[in-house]
Amino acid sequence: MNLGIIGCGAIGTDVAKAADAINDIKTIYLYDIDEHASQKLHSQLKKAEIKPVDEFLTDVDVVFETASQQAVETYAPLVLQAGKDLIIMSIGSLFNDDLRKNLETIARKNKCKIHLPSGAVCGxxxxxxxxxxxxxxxxxxxxxxxxxxxxxxxxxxxxxxxxxxxxxxxxxxxxxxxxxxxxxxxxxxxxxxxxxxxxxxxxxxxxxxxxxxxxxxxxxxxxMPNPNNPKSSYMASLSAIAILHRIINPIQIG
Ligand SMILES: NC(=O)c1ccc[n+]([C@@H]2O[C@H](COP(=O)([O-])OP(=O)(O)OC[C@H]3O[C@@H](n4cnc5c(N)ncnc54)[C@H](O)[C@@H]3O)[C@@H](O)[C@H]2O)c1
Incomplete structure (x- = not known):
């Protein structure tokens, strides 16, 4: 399985490092509007490549959005139109009813899923x-x-x-x-x-x-705050990594 990650900040870094250690994941494609962020993360991984989103889409199975609401608006329709599953961290973007309904329609049509990690809450x-x-x-x-x-x-x-x-x-x-x-x-x-x-x-x-x-x-x-970004809760990263395991593992919990 190949993974795309849009946004190489605190959560993107945690997800990429976890993915790097998972045998089932062959290649991790990284993209960030800030080139330094993608390069810094690339240097810490064994199986990563830096590529623009439109260039990695055909090669991935799952894409993580770990960037911003703007990134959801820009890239989520493209990812789903390519028939790829999408994990959205900037869930606040879905307050926009038009955007959310449009993404649901595209996902249904292309038979792919939009995963929303539970983030910094339980229950x-x-x-x-x-x-x-x-x-x-x-x-x-x-x-x-x-x-x-x-x-x-x-x-x-x-x-x-x-x-x-x-x-x-x-x-x-x-x-x-x-x-x-x-x-x-x-x-x-x-x-x-x-x-x-x-x-x-x-x-x-x-x-x-x-x-x-x-x-x-x-x-x-x-x-507890994320060590790389005190504004993010560390649990948000863990819930994103848990979704990755949920996609890979045959046994689905919850
Ligand atoms: N679901 C949750 O519970 C939860 C919890 C914490 C954060 N978040 C959200 O997850 C996202 C990432 O959080 P973080 O703590 O990793 O942030 P961060 O600021 O550490 O990293 C974000 C990275 O995304 C990049 N980026 C921003 N806009 C982009 C775009 N349009 N295209 C490509 N790259 C872009 C930035 O350059 C930065 O490197 C934020 O939107 C945040 O609000 C969600």
Missing amino acids: IDGIFAAHMESLDKVTLVTTKNPASLGKNYDKRTVVFEGNARDAVKQFPKNINVAACLSLAGVGFDKTMVQIVADPVETRISHKILAHGKFGRLRAEMEN
Whole structure:
């Protein structure tokens, strides 16, 4: 199997290094708008080549987008039109209903898949399963240190309460988690989000609360930052690598 990676930053690097150690993967094609980023990553890998996306598309089986929302808009249609599976990390791009529906249509037509890793949260599997029957309420509570929100509160303060669509307009850094949760469950307009600034918090914590016919779900994650990009949670990289194993392994978990 050959892999394409668009975006050689923190997550792209983690995915590429993991892929480099997987025997089933023969060649890893790298592309980044910043040539230094792709060259730096290339020098750390055994089986990588640097190529523009349109030149590697015929040779790959799966493409990772680990770049930006702009990259999803530019490259996702091309990847799917080529009939290749796509793993999207910049899930926030899918808040754009037109883009998301267009990608779904192209993927259906070309019989390929769009994978969305669970990212920096856990419990997405439970929300997705619960959504098969009535799922009454889904709430995401994100707690950060006030400094990481550019604030200076000396006590716990709720800075946003509303639906996911409005949350990402005001707090775009929460966008990937809110998008993944919304798409797994009740959608952008019904998924509720609370963003809390708490001086006690040293990590970024995400708590998912849901109830429905299945019962009640509480899932909480306290994230360590990615060593290569403190703005990314390390778990986001691990969830991307887990999707790669899911594609390769015969046994599918979850
Ligand atoms: N799903 C999640 O839970 C989750 C979590 C963290 C980050 N993300 C998203 O994943 C993406 C990558 O995150 P990261 O921490 O690796 O970022 P990063 O800034 O470390 O790396 C991004 C890389 O992509 C490159 N890039 C940007 N736009 C590009 C384009 N149009 N074409 C080609 N290359 C391009 C940049 O030059 C950079 O090298 C971001 O969009 C981020 O928001 C998702």
